[in-house]
Amino acid sequence: MRATRTLEVGTGLFVLLGFAALFFLTTQLPTSGLRLGGVSPGYRVTAEFDNVGDLRTGSPVTMAGVRIGEVEAISFDSQSYKAVASLRIDPQFDQIPDDSDASVQTQGLLGGKYIGIGPGGSDTYLADGGRIELTQSALVLENLVNRLFASLVSSDRDASDTEETSGDGEQ
């Protein structure tokens, strides 16, 4: 009887663990999954961006290249048409001047986006619920390329214009 009992307990444990693993895989990994997990320590500040690019929740927040927190939520403000990123800063970094600036930057050429914070000069520090006023949006590669092409085309035109005018001058 004892043998069957350990067998049943073992099987129960195995099946339970297996389903827990399946549950984790289906809910925690996919984009559409639920997110469990308690409230992490630290304080929260918000920053408004014109464009966050493909910044995601969980992307790092860094200062001088050192990770000091993460992006906790990204929402859209329908009044100002801006993206509002809610940042959770680790509690030990509590001396960030409140006129600091935040910018969306890219890790490497193809890497993910992160928020870099550049320190300001103010004597008062950011606190829980604070807001970073100075922000710089993500560099969208397509826009950049478009602008580059536009400027190339227009400079081409300028060049041919000047050639024509100079040719006119010679005549």
Add this chain to the structure above:
Amino acid sequence: MSHPKREPLPIRALRSVGELALFFVRVLAHCVPALARPRLIVHQIYNAGARSLSIVMLSGLFVGMVLGLQGFDLLQRFGSEDALGIAAALSLLKELGPVVTALLFAGRAGTALTSEIGLMRATDQITAMQMMAVDAMRYVVVPRFLGGVVAMPLLVAMFNIVGLFGAQLVGVQLLGVDTGAFWSQMQGSVELNDVWEGIVKSGVFGLACSLIAVHSGYTAEPTAEGVGLATTRTVVASSVLVLLLDYVLTAFFL
């Protein structure tokens, strides 16, 4: 069956495929009556699943750690180490988890099933059952088959979890990939479909491995040599079939 060696190879191959298919139908037909004895199935889930757990988890850890190292080395060349989470999660969920677990399962649980049933036949236990009008399919073969089918997806899920942990261990703790980037990029790119693909694969592999294991045990020559040959056949046939099915299923899902 009496003179298998005199038949030409194509006919023999055709016959063994047909035999396996017919056996599968017989097993399926006995599945519902076998559910009346859940305790037998529980016993087999324990044998096939719980007792393979340690080897599956240990292998998963090392596969994940290797994935962390190799993925990091590869992604570093493009300056996108943060995509390590995506690379590890997708390769584990879609390929390595189901395939490696199925190969381990064929070696660990499949051989045990084959030699057990083969020995029961060699020692005339199955004949004795038939003489007592006890259906050997129902009490011996089908519970073992169902146990394997249930155990496989659960083993794969645990392999994946441990593998992700291993990749995280090497990537984040050892090589310094950012934890947040590792998880957030992974969660940003893994779709529910990817997880689903892995689950379907593991279910099909569980079916194939268990079927081959019970079949080659049930049809083993009732001698010591015959049982040995049947065990070898289980490992070889399961491994080849798993890799073949893997290609078919991958092509289907893409």
